[in-house]
Amino acid sequence: MIRALVALRSAAIVLLIGAIVLGILFPFYWAIVASFRPETELFGTPSLWPQEWVTEHYQKLFDERNFWVPIRNSLIVAGATTFLCVVIGAFCAYAVARLQFRGKAPILGFILAVTMFPQITIVSPLYLLLRELRLINTYPGLVFPYLTFAMPLTVWLLVSFFRQLPRELEEAGLIDGASRLRVFWEIVLPLSWPGLATTAIITFIYCWNEFLFALSFTLGPERQTVPVAIALFRGQYQVPWGQILAAASLATAPAAILIVIFQRRIVTGLTAGAVKG
Amino acid sequence: MASIRLEKIEKVFGKNQAAVRSLDLEIADGAFVVLVGPSGCGKSTTLRIIAGLETPTRGKVFLGEQDVTAFSPQERDLAMVFQSYALYPHKAVRQNLEFGLRMRGVAPAVISERVERIAKVLGLETLLERKPGQLSGGQRQRVALGRAIVREPKAFLLDEPLSNLDAKLRVQTRAELSRMHRQLSATMVYVTHDQEEAMTLGDQIAVMNQGVLEQVAPPLEIYRRPATAFVAGFIGSPTMNFFRCTLRQDGTPRLRSSCFDIALNVDASLLTGEREVLLGIRPQDIRLAEGEADSQARVDVIQPLGNEMVQHIKLLGQDNGTSAMMIVPAEMTVQINDQLGLHFPRERLHLFDTGPGRRLGAAPR
Ligand SMILES: Nc1ncnc2c1ncn2[C@@H]1O[C@H](COP(=O)(O)OP(=O)(O)OP(=O)(O)O)[C@@H](O)[C@H]1O
Ligand SMILES: [Mg+2]
Numbered sequence: 001m002i003r004a005l006v007a008l009r010s011a012a013i014v015l016l017i018g019a020i021v022l023g024i025l026f027p028f029y030w031a032i033v034a035s036f037r038p039e040t041e042l043f044g045t046p047s048l049w050p051q052e053w054v055t056e057h058y059q060k061l062f063d064e065r066n067f068w069v070p071i072r073n074s075l076i077v078a079g080a081t082t083f084l085c086v087v088i089g090a091f092c093a094y095a096v097a098r099l100q101f102r103g104k105a106p107i108l109g110f111i112l113a114v115t116m117f118p119q120i121t122i123v124s125p126l127y128l129l130l131r132e133l134r135l136i137n138t139y140p141g142l143v144f145p146y147l148t149f150a151m152p153l154t155v156w157l158l159v160s161f162f163r164q165l166p167r168e169l170e171e172a173g174l175i176d177g178a179s180r181l182r183v184f185w186e187i188v189l190p191l192s193w194p195g196l197a198t199t200a201i202i203t204f205i206y207c208w209n210e211f212l213f214a215l216s217f218t219l220g221p222e223r224q225t226v227p228v229a230i231a232l233f234r235g236q237y238q239v240p241w242g243q244i245l246a247a248a249s250l251a252t253a254p255a256a257i258l259i260v261i262f263q264r265r266i267v268t269g270l271t272a273g274a275v276k277g
Numbered sequence: 278m279a280s281i282r283l284e285k286i287e288k289v290f291g292k293n294q295a296a297v298r299s300l301d302l303e304i305a306d307g308a309f310v311v312l313v314g315p316s317g318c319g320k321s322t323t324l325r326i327i328a329g330l331e332t333p334t335r336g337k338v339f340l341g342e343q344d345v346t347a348f349s350p351q352e353r354d355l356a357m358v359f360q361s362y363a364l365y366p367h368k369a370v371r372q373n374l375e376f377g378l379r380m381r382g383v384a385p386a387v388i389s390e391r392v393e394r395i396a397k398v399l400g401l402e403t404l405l406e407r408k409p410g411q412l413s414g415g416q417r418q419r420v421a422l423g424r425a426i427v428r429e430p431k432a433f434l435l436d437e438p439l440s441n442l443d444a445k446l447r448v449q450t451r452a453e454l455s456r457m458h459r460q461l462s463a464t465m466v467y468v469t470h471d472q473e474e475a476m477t478l479g480d481q482i483a484v485m486n487q488g489v490l491e492q493v494a495p496p497l498e499i500y501r502r503p504a505t506a507f508v509a510g511f512i513g514s515p516t517m518n519f520f521r522c523t524l525r526q527d528g529t530p531r532l533r534s535s536c537f538d539i540a541l542n543v544d545a546s547l548l549t550g551e552r553e554v555l556l557g558i559r560p561q562d563i564r565l566a567e568g569e570a571d572s573q574a575r576v577d578v579i580q581p582l583g584n585e586m587v588q589h590i591k592l593l594g595q596d597n598g599t600s601a602m603m604i605v606p607a608e609m610t611v612q613i614n615d616q617l618g619l620h621f622p623r624e625r626l627h628l629f630d631t632g633p634g635r636r637l638g639a640a641p642r
Contacts, residue, residue: 168363171330174350175357176377176428186376190367 028252035245042241057246067247069221070229076139077214077225078207081146085154086200092151093158094184098170108159115152122148123216130217137219145213150203157202161195162188201262205255226251279341279431279464280306281327286336288322288488296322298488300336304432304481309458309465310493311479313472315511319488320468324434327466329353340431354381356425360437362417364409370420371396371405377428395427415446426457432464439474451478472512476500484508502627506634509557509627515587517557518601521631524554532556532626536594537572542623554637555629560587562625563603570618574601576611583607590617 034042035057037050061067095101096108126145127136135141165188173183189196214225221229230247233240281304288297297319304310312320325331327338329350337346345353356377364373371392378388396402399419409417418438425433439447455478458465469475475482476496483493484507492504503509509517522534530541532554575598578589586607591598593616603619605611628637 166361166363168359168361169365171328171350172357172359172363172365172424173376174330175328175355176424177351177354177380178376179351182380187365187367 031245032249035242035249037242039242057242058250060240061243061246061250065229065233065243066221067229067250070224070226071250073139073223074208074225074227077142077146078204080139080143081150081207082200082204084143084147085150085203086158086196089151089154089158089199090189090196091184093155094162094188096155097159097162098167099180111152111155115149115156117149119149119212123212126213127216136217137223139223141217142214142223142225145217146207146210150207153206154199154203157199158192158195161192161199164195165191198262201258205258208251208254280304280308280339281432281464281466282339283323283327284337284339286323286326286333286338288319288326288331289334295488297326297333300488300490302483302490302493304464304466306341307462307464308481309455309467309479310481310483311475312466312468312483312485313470313475313511314485316470318485320470320485321436323485324357324436324466324468328355328357328434351380354428354430355432355434356428356430357434358421358425358436358438360440362409362421362438362441364417364420364424366409369406369408370401370412373409373420374405374424374427377424381428391427395423399423399426414441414443415450418442418450422454422457426461430463432466435465435467437469438467440469440471447474454478473514476512482512484511486511502636503557504636506555506557506629506636509629513559515560515602515604517559517627518563518603520556520592520599520601522554522556523551524628525551534594534599535596536592536599537621539571539621539623541626553631555631555634557627557629558621558625560602560604562622563601564620564622565605566618566620571621572619574598574617574619576613576615576617579611579613581607586611590619592619 033048033050036053036055038052038054038056041047041050041052096104126148130136130141130145133141135144169187169191170183173187174180178186208225209227210225211227211231214228215231218224218228224232226247230244230251233244233247281302283300283302286297286300286302287295289295300323302310302323312323314320322331326333329338329345329348329352333346337344339345340353340355365376368376374392374395375388378391383391392405393402396405399422401416401419401423404412404416404420409420412420418441421438425435439450442450451474454467467478469478476499479496481493482496482499484491484499486507492499492508494502494504499508499512503512506519510519520534520536522532522537525531525533532539532541534556573593574590575593576588576590577600580587580589584607585604586609588603588605588611590601590603592601611617629635630637
């Protein structure tokens with residue numbers, strides 16, 4: 001009797017988890033599958049499996065819409081932001097993690113507060129500032145605003161990585177006669193590359209997906225990023241759903257690939273950031 | 278090489294967590310000083326203050342004649358061996374050994390020559406290209422020592438460097454350390470919580486308890502004339518027996534408790550009136566009485582150790598008697614519940630006051 005109940009309970013749990021996973025994955029599945037359906041089938045009776053597979057949406061994306069441009073823009077902007085964040089953020093995070101200085105706790109609290117700031121509130125002041133600096137519709141005009149949310153994230157993640165390193169290694173370095181900077185360069189950095197890589201990936205994905213700033217601070221297709229380009233897709237007479245789905249599938253690809261490859265590292269990175277600090 | 282002097286060092290963590298209290302310590306050039314004490318007594322903190330990894334809340338650190346209190350570890354030029362070894366995991370053994378020399382700008386030719394020489398001395402030649410992760414505990418320990426020695430520093434600081442080794446390797450390495458100290462004639466400060474290790478290694482032993490330095494002296498003096506009840510109890514194995522008793526002076530001074538009443542042959546002028554004292558005697562020092570016994574005891578437990586035997590005994594008196602330990606030769610035939618007459622050799626008695634546990638001045642040698 002009890003055994004039956006236990007079996008029933010575990011079956012129920014499996015079912016529930018299955019349902020949740022299905023619920024999360026289904027839209028992705030639907031989008032990807034739909035991006036390979038012919039336009040006519042898109043609006044026919046829905047079926048789980050397309051009757052006919054076509055790649056025309058993808059071809060059109062690059063032939064007619066020059067989708068390479070937003071991809072290039074996104075790569076440049078997300079790449080540059082990530083690079084700056086990791087390089088500058090590493091120094092900042094190390095200082096917060098290891099050095100003694102006044103006002104460390106407030107600084108850390110401030111960093112956390114900034115990550116929680118609603119972006120929309122700073123869009124208009126930033127717009128005015130960027131216009132003043134003639135940076136609207138330029139790469140730096142996106143990279144600098146991106147730093148405002150990406151940098152705190154990077155620092156926050158890196159602080160917890162640096163704190164996990166055994167302190168004695170750094171002390172051994174100091175006693176061996178290295179300066180703080182040297183210790184950072186020769187001991188801390190080589191040991192924390194998994195942390196740096198994880199942080200870079202997370203930051204990159206954040207920037208890659210960013211929409212609001214990219215929409216507000218660009219004017220035309222030559223500087224638009226992938227999410228903006230997709231949102232602004234228009235056909236002459238109708239919304240090109242097939243292409244939108246194809247573009248969306250492509251836009252998810254880098255994130256999906258990176259996360260699958262570095263899955264375990266990223267999870268530990270996120271939890272480290274959550275529990276420590 | 279240099280002498281090290283600590284002057285009134287205090288270290289307070291946080292608001293009022295005192296780890297080291299008003300510590301004065303002088304370490305002569307070339308001495309091997311062992312800092313010993315129970316866990317949490319502030320040994321590591323003291324060592325780290327010498328190294329410059331921790332800034333003292335008050336007090337001064339001198340290297341030779343120079344006040345180095347404000348110096349960074351880099352400027353002090355000391356070497357330290359950590360309990361966890363703290364080898365750089367991403368560098369091969371050779372790079373680990375080279376690091377300190379490289380940081381101090383030694384010429385590459387000199388570096389490789391010195392590294393080769395140390396590697397040979399420590400038997401690391403075949404391991405030079407390995408990463409620390411590919412070494413056994415003993416090998417890592419030797420690399421950690423090598424990394425310190427190769428620098429030819431002013432002094433060596435060692436924080437429980439042997440505690441991760443198994444018993445046999447520890448004994449071997451201890452001997453090796455002693456030999457090394459003689460060869461290098463370098464100043465060494467060695468931290469351990471193991472009193473036996475302290476006795477075998479140091480030419481001076483500094484015993485700490487709760488942040489306070491209780492006594493600094495050569496091993497035999499520490500053993501024979503412990504300055505406080507804490508030192509007496511901490512050094513020596515099995516631990517010293519302590520009995521509360523009354524020291525009374527009526528004619529010759531006498532020690533009385535419910536279990537014994539013994540006459541002392543000390544300078545009576547130092548003792549006035551009647552007072553509570555703590556009598557200490559080591560298990561090794563209790564004898565079987567040949568004539569009149571100082572105390573009667575019953576045997577509780579017998580633990581043979583090969584060439585000797587540890588007996589847990591009860592001194593007979595009021596209540597259930599007082600527990601004690603004694604060591605007797607293994608040949609002695611004795612059974613549980615046997616009653617023994619005990620003799621306490623007067624020259625082996627230690628008297629301490631009952632409050633802070635200070636040794637009472639003229640107590641017999
Ligand atoms: N960074 C710190 N912050 C707060 N308290 C500390 C810190 N380092 C040490 N302490 C405290 O100071 C006291 C002495 O510590 P210390 O590490 O010197 O002890 P120890 O004698 O080396 O002990 P063990 O034999 O266990 O290594 C302990 O009570 C410890 O909790
Ligand atoms: Mg310690």
